[in-house]
Amino acid sequence: MSLNELYREVILDHYRAPRHHDHLDSPDGSAEGKNPLCGDEVTVEIKVAGDTIVDIAAIGVGCSISQASASMMTEAVAGKSREEVAELVRKFKVMMSIEDSAEPVVDPDRPGASLGDLEALQGVRKFPVRIKCADLPWITLTQALEQ
């Protein structure tokens, strides 16, 4: 297990300079996620037009994995349709071994081709206690979408 696989540069970059980190004006949906054990917190807000998530914000405090995952998620989600977002959530959870799938979702020969920056989070799989950190913003996104 290598710490370099976990703390990729791109993860530290998102941790230090989180994207979409300002509250939205009158969001259409929002949810708060908390991990009471470790104190990670993230609020996800979305703006929807028709079927599209036109804007998204994730604001929180917590470890580098939870906050980087939130930041990368906002970049991946913004501008996508609900259906596309649902597929993204599925792929993320498969990549993180949170959900099972018959087929791999990430092609090791084409890094970034499937999930972009998010693929940097794959290293978290080798640190099982941290998977829930990476998953927190995604659980919260799903709740915000259900509103």
Next chain:
Amino acid sequence: MTDLAHIRADFPILRQEMNGYPLVYLDSAATSQKPTAVLDAITDFYETANANVHRGAYALSEIATDRYEEARTRVAGFINADRREVAFNRGTTSAINQVAYGWGLYNLKPGDRVLLTLMEHHANIVPWQLVSRHTGAELVYVPHTESYELDLEAYHSLLDERVKVVGITAMSNVLGTINPVRQLADAAHAAGALVVVDAAQAVPHMAVDVKQMDADFLAFSGHKMLGPTGIGVLYGKRELLEAMEPAEGGGEMISDVQLDSSTWAEVPHKFEAGTPPIAEAVGLGAAISYLEKIGMDAVRSHEVDITSYALERLGEIENLTIYGPADMTNRGGAVSFTLADIHPHDLSTILDQRGIAIRAGHHCARPLARSLNVPATARASFYIYNVRADVDALIDGLHEAREIFGVA
């Protein structure tokens, strides 16, 4: 300094490797490791003496009962109490719940106050909140000063005739702060309040004398003092225990049961409903013998040595903030800190890769974390089996964390 390096050999778990490194266990405030003497006492009990207690009129049950009651005598001696003032239970949490539900529920009224410190562990907060829903009593908190000591001025000004119970941690599991329990108890008694002491961190690490403290109730856990999990102690002054209601009912705690009411067994048995943790009590007895052999003064001076070394080495790291008293005279071996903008969880993961176990989070003291204005801290905590090399390993690991996170 007392050299306790040789006792590491008594703790089998310390021979293990973790992630390819020798285990460096720095989480004794959460739970302590167990010496062979304790493990052997538990095995021996099951192999030679196991039966239910206070029940069977046969030799084996008498042997089991004797062992269980011997453990009670040991505990009583350890804290300078009478053996009838020592009730066994699951741990600090269940002991404080017994006081809240056995005393608080029957004696608190609307308008009354429960005065707690902001340093309390959830175990000395939540039971009072639960009971307040029935009694209407209000919870009030004493803050800490900027040097992480209890704000005595605030304490005295909050201590008025409305206060019926004062709940104090003798030693904070986050800040390490040792509170002046006797002084606080004298003031509380003068104001007509009872004092409930959370001694989960104090009893394992320093000599505790309930009479000298003048505690009305005092709670601690076996697992933090080299004993097994599942056993804890509620001490209460005899007359208070006599007057207090049991929070749990069932077998072993009655003197007679009629169809719609019962009378209770004598103290402390009326607080021990059901089959108690017998082997665990025996294990706690063995842990106390082990600690007594070393001597609590030697335990304390070893921890003063190692903690002051840790404070000194941590103090050398730039951008590292320690949350707790700087001076060893009023602090124990729990050292909470943050390092630059590296989240404590990330620190914990990085250290874990080097076999170093620390705690990250709010340490079951959310109100305190909020008043410190940090969502989480890292905590290293020490016990008799830790050595200076453990501190050195921690420091090396923290330097690696700085490198990984590019902290200048």
